[in-house]
Amino acid sequence: MVFEAAHKILPPVDYVSMIRSLYADRRSMLFGAFGSALAAAVAALEARSMILGAFVGLFILVGLVRNADMRAFDAVQLSDTNVRLALHWEIRATIGAAAIALIYGTWCMVSFWLVDDPFAELTAASVSVSVLVGVSQRNFAIDRLMTIQVLLIAVPLALGLLLVGNIYYALLTLLLLPFFASLRRIAGSARQILLRAVHGRLAASALATQLDTALTTLEHGLMMLDNAGTIEVANGQALQAFNLPNSQSWIGRPASELFDVAVDSQAMPKAARDQLGSLIAAHSSGKLLLSVRPGRHFEVSVSSRGPKTVLLFEDISARIIAEERMSYMARYDALTNLPNRAYFAQQVEAILRERRETGHPTHVALWIVDVDDFKHINDTMGHIAGDSVLAEMGRRLPLAFGENAICARLGGDEFIAFRADGIAPQFLAERSEHVLASMGAEMRLPDRSMVVDVSIGMVISENSGDDLESLMVKADLAIYAAKGTGKAKVVQFHERMDTEYQLRQQLKQDLKQAIAGGEITLAYQAVVDPRKNRIVGCEALARWDHPELGPISPALFIPIAEETGLITDLTRAVLAMATRDCNTWPGDTTIAVNLSARDFRACNVESMVLDAIKVSGLPHHRLEIEVTESAVIEEREAATMALAALCRKGVGVALDDFGTGYSSLSYLQALPLTKLKIDRSFVIDIEADPQALRLLANVAQLGKDLDLKITVEGVETEGQLNLLTSQTKIDQIQGFVYGPPLNLEAMTRLLQAHHRSDLKPIAKRAGARH
Numbered sequence: 001m002v003f004e005a006a007h008k009i010l011p012p013v014d015y016v017s018m019i020r021s022l023y024a025d026r027r028s029m030l031f032g033a034f035g036s037a038l039a040a041a042v043a044a045l046e047a048r049s050m051i052l053g054a055f056v057g058l059f060i061l062v063g064l065v066r067n068a069d070m071r072a073f074d075a076v077q078l079s080d081t082n083v084r085l086a087l088h089w090e091i092r093a094t095i096g097a098a099a100i101a102l103i104y105g106t107w108c109m110v111s112f113w114l115v116d117d118p119f120a121e122l123t124a125a126s127v128s129v130s131v132l133v134g135v136s137q138r139n140f141a142i143d144r145l146m147t148i149q150v151l152l153i154a155v156p157l158a159l160g161l162l163l164v165g166n167i168y169y170a171l172l173t174l175l176l177l178p179f180f181a182s183l184r185r186i187a188g189s190a191r192q193i194l195l196r197a198v199h200g201r202l203a204a205s206a207l208a209t210q211l212d213t214a215l216t217t218l219e220h221g222l223m224m225l226d227n228a229g230t231i232e233v234a235n236g237q238a239l240q241a242f243n244l245p246n247s248q249s250w251i252g253r254p255a256s257e258l259f260d261v262a263v264d265s266q267a268m269p270k271a272a273r274d275q276l277g278s279l280i281a282a283h284s285s286g287k288l289l290l291s292v293r294p295g296r297h298f299e300v301s302v303s304s305r306g307p308k309t310v311l312l313f314e315d316i317s318a319r320i321i322a323e324e325r326m327s328y329m330a331r332y333d334a335l336t337n338l339p340n341r342a343y344f345a346q347q348v349e350a351i352l353r354e355r356r357e358t359g360h361p362t363h364v365a366l367w368i369v370d371v372d373d374f375k376h377i378n379d380t381m382g383h384i385a386g387d388s389v390l391a392e393m394g395r396r397l398p399l400a401f402g403e404n405a406i407c408a409r410l411g412g413d414e415f416i417a418f419r420a421d422g423i424a425p426q427f428l429a430e431r432s433e434h435v436l437a438s439m440g441a442e443m444r445l446p447d448r449s450m451v452v453d454v455s456i457g458m459v460i461s462e463n464s465g466d467d468l469e470s471l472m473v474k475a476d477l478a479i480y481a482a483k484g485t486g487k488a489k490v491v492q493f494h495e496r497m498d499t500e501y502q503l504r505q506q507l508k509q510d511l512k513q514a515i516a517g518g519e520i521t522l523a524y525q526a527v528v529d530p531r532k533n534r535i536v537g538c539e540a541l542a543r544w545d546h547p548e549l550g551p552i553s554p555a556l557f558i559p560i561a562e563e564t565g566l567i568t569d570l571t572r573a574v575l576a577m578a579t580r581d582c583n584t585w586p587g588d589t590t591i592a593v594n595l596s597a598r599d600f601r602a603c604n605v606e607s608m609v610l611d612a613i614k615v616s617g618l619p620h621h622r623l624e625i626e627v628t629e630s631a632v633i634e635e636r637e638a639a640t641m642a643l644a645a646l647c648r649k650g651v652g653v654a655l656d657d658f659g660t661g662y663s664s665l666s667y668l669q670a671l672p673l674t675k676l677k678i679d680r681s682f683v684i685d686i687e688a689d690p691q692a693l694r695l696l697a698n699v700a701q702l703g704k705d706l707d708l709k710i711t712v713e714g715v716e717t718e719g720q721l722n723l724l725t726s727q728t729k730i731d732q733i734q735g736f737v738y739g740p741p742l743n744l745e746a747m748t749r750l751l752q753a754h755h756r757s758d759l760k761p762i763a764k765r766a767g768a769r770h
Contacts, residue, residue: 005144007090012081018142019086022093023073032131033063033100039127040107047117055107062103066096094145101149104128105156112160112169128153221298221313229255229280229309241290241298241313243267255280255311276300280309289316333409335387336394341416344408348418348468355420356464362422365460366468367432368475369397369439372453372487374413379633381448388445389452400438401431416472425460432458432490440488453488455479460492477501508564510546511557515569520544522577523741526750527592527711530725530733535754537590537624539734540578541741542570568602571595575609579616579623581744586755592624592654597631597639605642609651624652624675632671640671647672654711659699668706676703680714680735687719697728704729 007015037059044052069092078085104127111117111124132153154176161173221238225231231250239250242262250258256277262268272290279286283304290298290313297320301312331343339347348366355362371377371389378386390413397407397415405419417435419428439454457479459471474493477500482491514520524538544552561567575593582591599605613620625646632639632655643653654675655668659682668676678699685692696712703710712728715721715735724730742750 007083007087012083015083016078016080016086019090019093020078022142022145023070023089026067026070029070030063030067033059033066036104036127036131037063039123043111043117043120043123047115047120049115049117049120051110052107052115052120055103055110058103059100062096062099066100069093069096090142090145094142094148097145098148098152101131101152102156104131105153108153109156109160109163112157113163116164125157128157220315221311223255223311223313225255225280225309225311227307231255231258232308237315238311238313241296241300241315276302276311280304280311283309333394335390336409338394338397338415339406339408341408341410344406344410344416344418345468347406351418351420352467359464362420363425363428363460363462364418364420364466364471365423365425365428365458366419366471366475367401367417367435368410368457368472368479369393369415369417369435370455370457370479370483371413372455372483375634377452379636385445385448389443389450392443392445393439393452393454396438397435400435416475428460429458429490429492432456432492436488436490455482455487456490457482458490458492473501474498504560507546507552507557507560511544511560512564512566514544514546515561515566515573518573520570520573521743522574522581523743524581524591524747525734525741526738526747527590527732527734528738529731530721535589535751536732537592538582538747539592539626540574540594542574562596562598565598565602567596567598568608571599572608572612575612576615579612579618581748582622583616583618585748585751587751588622589751590622590624590652591618592626592652594626594628594656595631597628597634600631600635600638600642605638606645609646610649613651620650621652624654626654626656626677628656629658644672647674657713668702668708673706673708675709675711676706677711677713677734678703678730683712683714683716683720683724683735686723687717693723693727696724700728700730 010018037056040052040055040059044050044056073089073092076085076089078089104124108124108128111120115121132150158173158176161169161176221241222233222235223231223238224233231253234250242258243265244250244258244262244267259268259273259277263270263273268290272288275288276290279288279302285301285303287299287301290300296315297317299314299316301314303310303312331339333340352364355364371393374386374389377389390409393415394409397417398405401407401417401419404421404423405417407415407417410416419431423431436454436456440451442449442451457475457477459474459478461471461474474497477497478491478493481497482489485491521543523541523543525541526535527537527539528534529536542554542558544554544557546552558567558570561570571593578591578593582589595605599608609623609625612618613623625643627639627643647653652674653672654677655671655673656677657679658676659679678696682692682696682699686696700710700712709732710730711732711734712724712730713734715724715733715737717737720735721733721737724733
């Protein structure tokens with residue numbers, strides 16, 4: 001290319017700026033044009049040449065035209081990036097510049113060729129050459145404009161020198177040509193310098209823009225300090241860490257001043273300021289956590305290299321909140337917002353450890369709180385209602401125990417509380433009763449109101465050697481006693497409970513060996529048809545004669561079997577013995593065996609019962625399975641399926657102790673029952689209270705309406721027997737009125753004799769039924 005198009009090699013802003021410069025100095029342009037006209041006029045007068053006088057008018061005319069063009073440019077709104085419009089004005093400027101350059105070149109040619117006057121020649125040449133130099137310096141960036149002007153001045157000047165016909169003038173032309181060429185090279189070099197400067201400026205500008213963009217969009221805050229700790233660079237995110245606006249206002253100011261302002265506005269702890277200042281002053285590297293206000297946390301990384309120190313502020317609020325949430329979830333129960341078992345143990349063990357180390361014999365108290373019959377709430381009202389109860393318990397417990405107590409949820413429906421502020425034992429006992437009353441107050445749940453009872457086991461210790469485990473064991477013993485004596489009460493641990501606990505621990509081991517070793521025996525209590533005065537069946541009752549402690553009450557070892565999970569092994573052993581023994585008895589005498597709720601949970605009850613029948617050879621109809629209401633409620637689905645399957649095979653199913661549980665009539669209809677056994681509590685007052693008799697009679701009638709056989713338990717006197725047979729529709733009697741439970745040998749003799757004669761009622765005997 002002959003010309004380098006300025007609008008293609010320059011950035012739009014620079015190109016437009018160059019075009020503006022062409023039209024910038026209208027006064028200087030007019031001064032040059034009029035000055036040249038004056039020089040032409042002087043030369044014309046001196047040479048007395050009319051033709052040179054014509055150039056005076058040309059200079060003035062072109063100058064005025066260019067002035068008008070410049071005025072027109074001033075009226076145009078040329079934006080910094082409007083290259084197309086700028087190009088239009090470049091062409092107009094080029095035309096004006098070419099016109100004036102052509103006048104200069106023609107003036108020189110005429111002066112040398114036609115006028116032949118030394119002064120006129122010198123004037124034209126000196127003015128034109130000076131104009132050439134000015135053009136090359138002023139318009140070097142616009143290559144086309146500058147080249148056209150050089151050519152239009154240089155070519156006519158050289159032609160004029162050659163036309164003189166003088167060898168020396170010709171040699172002068174040869175000397176001027178390199179000068180003219182050098183002007184363009186000089187302009188080209190200046191243009192390259194300009195382009196390199198422009199490109200460098202663009203690169204620097206782009207780098208600055210990129211750096212500014214990076215600083216602005218950088219997720220983290222960044223601050224750079226010089227050797228004196230003065231802020232050189234800071235983005236908005238860095239200032240946000242200190243809750244301060246306008247990062248640019250801090251450039252050039254000491255970082256310590258910023259930290260002081262942050263401390264004064266409580267956006268930065270003083271300790272963090274001191275630690276951060278130490279790292280900066282020592283030109284060392286490190287990290288620290290900066291918590292500037294609630295919920296905002298920054299990790300500040302300090303890095304020093306040479307005289308510069310860079311601070312990077314990473315907003316880790318979300319991570320800290322997540323960690324705090326995870327820590328909370330690891331230490332607190334989600335439903336009640338109370339500490340969980342592990343966190344409770346951590347807190348209490350720390351207190352007890354300090355207590356042991358100091359040796360101060362202060363009183364500490366620990367309570368275990370258990371919701372009574374919580375499974376019934378879940379089963380009858382649903383788990384949502386159960387959760388609502390637990391949540392309300394979690395709200396009430398800390399209020400009831402007081403601010404000096406540590407309350408927690410152990411799991412399930414169990415809660416625990418601990419207090420170690422040295423309060424007198426009497427006050428601690430009173431606090432327990434207050435908690436019991438508070439927990440027993442009506443609960444207003446989202447869709448119902450209800451009253452929930454709790455049992456509380458409490459232990460007060462003055463022994464600094466007690467640890468948490470020993471205290472919990474004692475509180476467990478106390479709550480076990482509370483539940484065993486009627487629930488909804490507070491029981492405080494006493495040493496006798498520990499003795500009983502040790503006994504229970506021994507019995508747990510011994511019972512396992514007794515069941516495995518066949519040491520469990522059976523006693524049989526007769527079930528009699530009072531109207532026919534005949535024994536129709538027996539109930540199998542487990543007996544354990546301990547080799548060291550003697551006979552152990554079923555009221556003691558049956559709960560132990562339930563607690564340890566041995567109950568199913570015990571049930572299996574009782575089934576095997578009872579069906580085997582019954583198969584040796586005469587007639588269709590039946591045998592009844594009790595099942596536990598745990599049996600339905602721990603094994604396949606149907607298979608266990610049918611295996612016992614198969615091994616013994618006992619007909620299915622001679623076996624009766626007894627279940628309590630609580631067993632049915634705890635394992636309703638499993639119990640219903642198993643009992644229905646057994647009932648279809650001819651095995652009888654009796655609901656035992658009816659009236660002592662939840663007495664829900666829905667169970668009587670839903671379960672596959674063949675017999676209803678009315679609890680002894682209905683019989684006690686029937687001789688003295690007609691209403692008690694009517695109640696028992698109505699219960700019996702209810703069973704008869706459901707086509708069930710009715711057995712009444714706990715009949716001990718002939719008066720009770722007579723009332724039952726004359727005033728109710730019961731089918732069978734079981735109780736001491738017909739004698740106590742007998743061992744196998746005695747019951748076998750009685751049944752054999754019974755089949756030869758009627759059984760006579762016998763008077764009430766002393767002793768309790770086991």
